Amino acid sequence: MDTLAGMRPDAVKIWVDDFGGSVNKMDSAVYKAIITEAHQRKLRVFAHLYYAADAGRLVANGLDVIAHSIRDTVISDALVQQIKAAGVMYIPTLSLDEFAFIYAEEPAWINDPFFKASLEPGVYEMITSPEYREKLRQTPAYAKNIKGFEIALQNVKRLADAGVIIVLGTDSGAQPIRAQGFSEHRSWNCSSVPVSLPYRRSPPVHNMPQKLCRYPIALAAWLPVKRPTC
Ligand SMILES: [Zn+2]
Numbered sequence: 001m002d003t004l005a006g007m008r009p010d011a012v013k014i015w016v017d018d019f020g021g022s023v024n025k026m027d028s029a030v031y032k033a034i035i036t037e038a039h040q041r042k043l044r045v046f047a048h049l050y051y052a053a054d055a056g057r058l059v060a061n062g063l064d065v066i067a068h069s070i071r072d073t074v075i076s077d078a079l080v081q082q083i084k085a086a087g088v089m090y091i092p093t094l095s096l097d098e099f100a101f102i103y104a105e106e107p108a109w110i111n112d113p114f115f116k117a118s119l120e121p122g123v124y125e126m127i128t129s130p131e132y133r134e135k136l137r138q139t140p141a142y143a144k145n146i147k148g149f150e151i152a153l154q155n156v157k158r159l160a161d162a163g164v165i166i167v168l169g170t171d172s173g174a175q176p177i178r179a180q181g182f183s184e185h186r187s188w189n190c191s192s193v194p195v196s197l198p199y200r201r202s203p204p205v206h207n208m209p210q211k212l213c214r215y216p217i218a219l220a221a222w223l224p225v226k227r228p229t230c
Contacts, residue, residue: 001037001041002041005041010044011043013047013048014031014045014046014047015047015048016031016048016049016058017048017050020141031047031061032061035063036062044064045064045065046063046067046091047065047066048067050071050148051072051073052073052075055070055079056079059086059088060082063086064089065167066088066089067091067093068091069094069097069148069152070155071148074151074154074155075158075159080159080162080164083159084163089164089166090156090159090165092155092166092169093169093170093171093187094149094152094153094156094170094187095170095178095183095186096170096178096183097152099175099178100141100149101149103127103133104137109182110127110128118180118182119176123177127177168184168187169187170184170187172184
């Protein structure tokens with residue numbers, strides 16, 4: 001942590017996930033120590049997670065930001081209140097979850113010039129090929145990924161309804177299929193989500209020009225807020 005703090009990061013992100021049972025999950029004793037040590041150096045801790053149970057334990061141990069959606073189950077009122085009371089922020093990264101299955105279908109925006117321009121060379125040809133679509137449909141986690149996305153939408157609505165701060169985040173660029181630029185526009189939800197990110201180098205979300213809000217994700221339909229037309 002001393003080495004990390006010396007690099008002056010904005011935050012520390014930890015992975016608390018077993019990736020569908022394929023790897024060992026970080027032990028709670030380890031993340032407790034990381035959170036304690038990070039806070040001593042005035043660094044906030046973000047967690048990559050998947051399961052509601054881990055979210056509860058992490059928040060109880062001082063986590064600052066949940067950095068993916070909780071996707072295994074629709075969260076309980078108790079967990080919603082726990083997250084809210086702790087002042088923990090929530091980054092749903094919905095586009096990451098949508099990109100895990102959406103190209104098996106033919107999304108309405110697949111031929112949009114803005115989307116196409118956001119892709120690396122060759123990616124459009126790959127994701128629109130029948131072979132790729134079929135391969136995606138045959139992925140063992142295909143149905144689970146769709147279900148996880150639907151649960152993610154319900155959870156972000158529950159948390160937003162309760163007044164938890166929802167923050168934009170996409171994981172775009174981590175893989176070629178996660179279109180950079182496009183993801184942000186799609187997830188931004190036309191600045192109607194009550195979002196803010198009090199970290200340096202992060203512009204206030206509300207300054208987003210409305211004309212850029214062309215691709216509101218389904219999230220918009222779930223939130224009890226008025227979306228500007230754009
Ligand atoms: Zn992550």
